[in-house]
Amino acid sequence: MEKIAPKENLRPKGLKGISDKQIEYHFDTHYKGYVTKINEVWEKLESSDRSKGNQNYSDFRELKVEESFNWMGTVLHEYYFENLSADTEDMPSSLKKAIEKDFGSYDKWLADFKAVGTSFRGWAILAFDLTLGKLMNYGADAHNMYGIWNAIPILVLDVYEHAYYTDYGPKRAPYLDAFVSNINWKVVEKRYNKALKAHAALQ
Ligand code: FE
Numbered sequence: 225m226e227k228i229a230p231k232e233n234l235r236p237k238g239l240k241g242i243s244d245k246q247i248e249y250h251f252d253t254h255y256k257g258y259v260t261k262i263n264e265v266w267e268k269l270e271s272s273d274r275s276k277g278n279q280n281y282s283d284f285r286e287l288k289v290e291e292s293f294n295w296m297g298t299v300l301h302e303y304y305f306e307n308l309s310a311d312t313e314d315m316p317s318s319l320k321k322a323i324e325k326d327f328g329s330y331d332k333w334l335a336d337f338k339a340v341g342t343s344f345r346g347w348a349i350l351a352f353d354l355t356l357g358k359l360m361n362y363g364a365d366a367h368n369m370y371g372i373w374n375a376i377p378i379l380v381l382d383v384y385e386h387a388y389y390t391d392y393g394p395k396r397a398p399y400l401d402a403f404v405s406n407i408n409w410k411v412v413e414k415r416y417n418k419a420l421k422a423h424a425a426l427q
Contacts (some may be wrong), residue, residue, distance in 0.1 A: 225266045230259045231302055234353050238310040241402030246390040249362060251305065254386050258297035258367075265291045289368075296367035302346060304378035309408035316413045326359040334404065337361050341383045344370075350412075351375035352419035354426060359416075376419040377414050 237244055269287050277284045315323075320330060327333035333350075341348035348354030353360045354374045364370045369376050381403055386401035 225272065227266075228259060228298070230256045231305075235300055235307040236305055236308040236310065236406070239308060239402070240310070240370045241391070242388075242406060243391050244309070246388065247305075249390055250301075250382075253302040254384075255298070255305070258294045260360075262294040262298050265294055265330070265337070269309065282396055290312075292368035293366065296371065300349075300367055300380055301382070304382045307379055307408050307411050308403070308406045309411070310406070311408075313404060313409060315409045319413045319416055321411065322416065323361060324368065333361070334370075337379075337381070338400050340401075340406075341381050342396065344383060346384055348381040348383070349377050350379035352376050352416060352423065354419070354423050354425060357423055376415070376422065378405050378415045379407065407409045 236242075236344050239247070257299075265287055268283075269291065270286055272284045274284060278283065315330075321334045323330055327336065337348055337350060340361045340363040345365040346369070347364040347369065349362045349364065351362050351372065352358070352375065353361055353372065353411055354376065359378065360372075360375065362370070362372050362375060362391075383396065383400075385394075388396060391402075392399045
């Protein structure tokens, strides 16, 4: 399998309330670490002995488990960095309407999204659930834990300690506020429109 490379173009800079140092640790150590390891896992999987597969323990099983961790660690971090920007604009009206339709109001959505960000150990994700045909806020304790099948990430928030300890120590609440103030809504809208197309195509 061909190796994948970290997407340097996704590195955000000059954010409000999230320092470049914080982003540097997060991007260079954590995100790049997942990219390195998924490449390693995929390489080892090529020659892993399928005949020894075993649900209690087997090399093949361990590689497949870590594939889910490191691949989703890669993908979710790419969504996260991409949906942060120093140049923010107001939320596009089509997206605002969709959030109002599916959550009642922007404030209700935000309160729910922050509650998810406070209640989970890894991620808060605004997703378009292709089965329900609507936006939902979902949480994950790790990249590969509690993910919802058939849901497309629209807005991804990393709530691991490594995402904010450099700037805020153990205080997650001000980090959540800083995150919200740096959301690149244009990127979010683009993902939403793609999800709508996927949903229509699947009908
Ligand atoms: Fe992270």
